[in-house]
Amino acid sequence: MELLRFATAGSVDDGKSTLIGRLLLDSKAIFEDQLEAIERTSRKRGDEYTDLALLTDGLRAEREQGITIDVAYRYFATPMRKFIIADTPGHPQYTRNMVTGNSTADLTLVLVDARKGIVEQTRRHAFLASLLRVPHLLLCVNKMDLVGYDEEVFDSIREEFKAFATRLEVADLSFIPISALQGDNVVQRSLNMPWYDGQSLLHHLEHVYIASDRNLIDPRLPVQWVVRPTASTIPDFRGYAGRVAGGVFRAGDEIMVLPSGLTSTIASVDTYDGPAEEAFPPMSVIVRLHDDLDISRGDMLCRPHNRPTVGQDIDAMMCWMTDRPLEQGQVLALKHTTRWVRAQVRDVHYRLDVNTLHRDEAAEDLRLNQVGRVSLRVTQPLFYDSYRRNRATGSFVVAPEDTNVTSGAGMILGMD
Amino acid sequence: MEKVAGAGQYQLSHLELLEAASVHIMREVVAEFEHPVLLFSGGKDSLVMLRLAEKAFWPARFPFPVMHVDTGHNFPEVLEYRDHRVAELGARLEVASVQASIDAGRVVEEPGPNPSRNRLQTRTLLDAIAEHRFDAVIGGGRRDEERARAKERVYSFRDEFGQWDPKNQRPELWGLYNGRHRSGEHIRVFPLSDWTELDVWQYIAQESLEVPTIYFAHRREVFRSDGMLLAVGPYSVPPEEEEPFEATVRYRTVGDMSCTGAVESNAATLEEIIAEIAASRITERGATRADDKASEAAMEDRKREGYF
Numbered sequence A: 001m002e003l004l005r006f007a008t009a010g011s012v013d014d015g016k017s018t019l020i021g022r023l024l025l026d027s028k029a030i031f032e033d034q035l036e037a038i039e040r041t042s043r044k045r046g047d048e049y050t051d052l053a054l055l056t057d058g059l060r061a062e063r064e065q066g067i068t069i070d071v072a073y074r075y076f077a078t079p080m081r082k083f084i085i086a087d088t089p090g091h092p093q094y095t096r097n098m099v100t101g102n103s104t105a106d107l108t109l110v111l112v113d114a115r116k117g118i119v120e121q122t123r124r125h126a127f128l129a130s131l132l133r134v135p136h137l138l139l140c141v142n143k144m145d146l147v148g149y150d151e152e153v154f155d156s157i158r159e160e161f162k163a164f165a166t167r168l169e170v171a172d173l174s175f176i177p178i179s180a181l182q183g184d185n186v187v188q189r190s191l192n193m194p195w196y197d198g199q200s201l202l203h204h205l206e207h208v209y210i211a212s213d214r215n216l217i218d219p220r221l222p223v224q225w226v227v228r229p230t231a232s233t234i235p236d237f238r239g240y241a242g243r244v245a246g247g248v249f250r251a252g253d254e255i256m257v258l259p260s261g262l263t264s265t266i267a268s269v270d271t272y273d274g275p276a277e278e279a280f281p282p283m284s285v286i287v288r289l290h291d292d293l294d295i296s297r298g299d300m301l302c303r304p305h306n307r308p309t310v311g312q313d314i315d316a317m318m319c320w321m322t323d324r325p326l327e328q329g330q331v332l333a334l335k336h337t338t339r340w341v342r343a344q345v346r347d348v349h350y351r352l353d354v355n356t357l358h359r360d361e362a363a364e365d366l367r368l369n370q371v372g373r374v375s376l377r378v379t380q381p382l383f384y385d386s387y388r389r390n391r392a393t394g395s396f397v398v399a400p401e402d403t404n405v406t407s408g409a410g411m412i413l414g415m416d
Numbered sequence B: 001m002e003k004v005a006g007a008g009q010y011q012l013s014h015l016e017l018l019e020a021a022s023v024h025i026m027r028e029v030v031a032e033f034e035h036p037v038l039l040f041s042g043g044k045d046s047l048v049m050l051r052l053a054e055k056a057f058w059p060a061r062f063p064f065p066v067m068h069v070d071t072g073h074n075f076p077e078v079l080e081y082r083d084h085r086v087a088e089l090g091a092r093l094e095v096a097s098v099q100a101s102i103d104a105g106r107v108v109e110e111p112g113p114n115p116s117r118n119r120l121q122t123r124t125l126l127d128a129i130a131e132h133r134f135d136a137v138i139g140g141g142r143r144d145e146e147r148a149r150a151k152e153r154v155y156s157f158r159d160e161f162g163q164w165d166p167k168n169q170r171p172e173l174w175g176l177y178n179g180r181h182r183s184g185e186h187i188r189v190f191p192l193s194d195w196t197e198l199d200v201w202q203y204i205a206q207e208s209l210e211v212p213t214i215y216f217a218h219r220r221e222v223f224r225s226d227g228m229l230l231a232v233g234p235y236s237v238p239p240e241e242e243e244p245f246e247a248t249v250r251y252r253t254v255g256d257m258s259c260t261g262a263v264e265s266n267a268a269t270l271e272e273i274i275a276e277i278a279a280s281r282i283t284e285r286g287a288t289r290a291d292d293k294a295s296e297a298a299m300e301d302r303k304r305e306g307y308f
Helices: A015-025 A031-045 A060-063 A092-103 A120-130 A151-167 A201-207 B014-032 B044-057 B074-089 B098-103 B121-132 B196-204 B272-281 B285-290 B298-305
Strands: A002-010 A072-077 A083-090 A108-113 A136-142 A172-177 A226-229 A240-242 A253-256 A261-269 A285-290 A301-303 A309-320 A333-337 A339-352 A371-385 A397-398 A408-412 B035-038 B067-072 B093-097 B136-138 B157-158 B188-190 B219-226 B226-231 B247-251
Touching: A002 A015, A002 A092, A002 B014, A015 A072, A015 A083, A015 A201, A083 A201, A083 A408, A092 A120, A092 A309, A092 A408, A108 A120, A108 A151, A120 A136, A120 A151, A136 A151, A136 A201, A151 A172, A172 A201, A226 B014, A240 B014, A285 B014, A309 A339, A371 A408, A397 B093, B014 B044, B014 B136, B014 B196, B035 B044, B044 B074, B044 B196, B067 B098, B067 B121, B074 B093, B093 B098, B093 B121, B098 B121, B196 B272
Parallel strands: A002 A083, A002 A108, A108 A136, A136 A172, B035 B067, B035 B136, B067 B093, B136 B188
Antiparallel strands: A072 A083, A226 A240, A240 A285, A253 A261, A253 A301, A261 A285, A309 A371, A309 A408, A333 A339, A333 A397, A339 A371, A397 A408, B157 B188, B219 B226, B219 B247
């Protein structure tokens, strides 16, 4: 069975919780004891209805204040696929949570209230999904029941959003008119909107084609760990363990090791369960080579004729996630693939308004929940691709060395 | 990016994807921490973690010890399984004993009949972490188990008092885990974060893993307590008004005998367990754990104090 990760963003007003609640209820992923527990809480709080948001708002503070403050993960399955939902809050002050939820998503589901149309929050969600290069964007126009299931309302929202999306890079964009409350087009095609000839939301989630979203072109294996058993039964075993970040590796392939530039051929691709014919993303494997080379954690296996960029000057879009601002001259610890290096902020080029996409070139820092373009100089070369080309070798995180707290998420820019 | 023809052939099943991610996490831990330890209770989640550890470091042995926080209220079948499995793997087992913590005056047994040692074990765990200078503690928690867990990171930072601060968690993006910490602080690591109960059982079946016998249906003397069936035993003595009776039961979770409920079931094979769980309308903790029923935020509160 396949696995699809999708991110949602929005507030209670959009009907997001109702929608998630319905998907979970209809796929029997909400259990009786969970339902009883939230019914109790809703009654205690004096709610007029059972608030399905309580299912995902897991923390005491969230329940008490009726807000979502962090990413919650929910799980459900149909006979077709397993799903992991990263449910994130929609406020601008939670941009960092949205960025987090979208970083591993195959699809982002943006909800629009049919009565209100495209609002600032819609544009922000869509922009962040495109910034994080989520391959599939799905706009659900919700509360269609409250606009008389009117085709024109749906069409005008769709056209307005399409016009906006031309400013973004979205590989695959879809639109579905729904009513989460009434169940229209959520699991079953709705009889109330005969003019809509597309699929239901669940059908879309079950069938959207994700197999080609990975990079299967550029072979990249960041070395995580060198396996050298000490047991006398396997005296000469030396393997390089890692998670394939791009491309396909096979026994017999010629490879190059970075940073040394030395070459060898793959003797075998191994796993606990036996040799693998091919290794591809996101498999965790062990690669053995024909030659005894000096290779350690942080090195990268690639192909002599298909190498990542090797460099110390990094140009990136950065989302800042902590109170202390990012400023020129600041020194940070930076993790990219399996290496930690030090980075110095050389320049903040501009700050991007996540609502209007306006570039503020005068900006000199990035504050909490702000996004902008920065240049960094790192202490040792990184082996990277542009984030657009490869999410695994094009991403990094930074942490100040005094607090150690993950403070920024970077997406490397560059030629493709 | 250009599309690859036939990308569909490069498919992994959901269990393969979950396994690949968990193996990646375990390797990161070993590469970046000095003194990792894996918590092993003998329960289904921790025995899956042992198999993942085997896979991550094969053909070498996994390079960390395992630790059992022993409340002294265990099911004997589970202790037997623990010792047998650890010996089979040639792993080093540390046992952190709640009884020893009580004897040393570090914690005090709760008053009343059938006292639960659930909360006490947090002190025992934190003392053991300090004593062994463990900097990464790998646990079997899953996000589908409980609402507070659904919000917890794969790498969950703990301060010098072992406390979790749910409102101030480190952002966690892509597969870039940040284990940086100061001396005295540590990271709890949850490689099974994205696994569900059903995934765990499907994986156990796929890997033909041996599990403690109490997971399968068996005859046992039980009594009713707060809507649950508790086993009659030295740490769970039925009150006078409750008449014990024999029933065919199995356990969905392995915890203390004093607070882990059995479910009535005839599931005697892995296939039958999987079918039962797929059809179940109650979560595993809802069905069987008195410790979580204590209050709505029981798990969050215990986790703040340093619980698993």
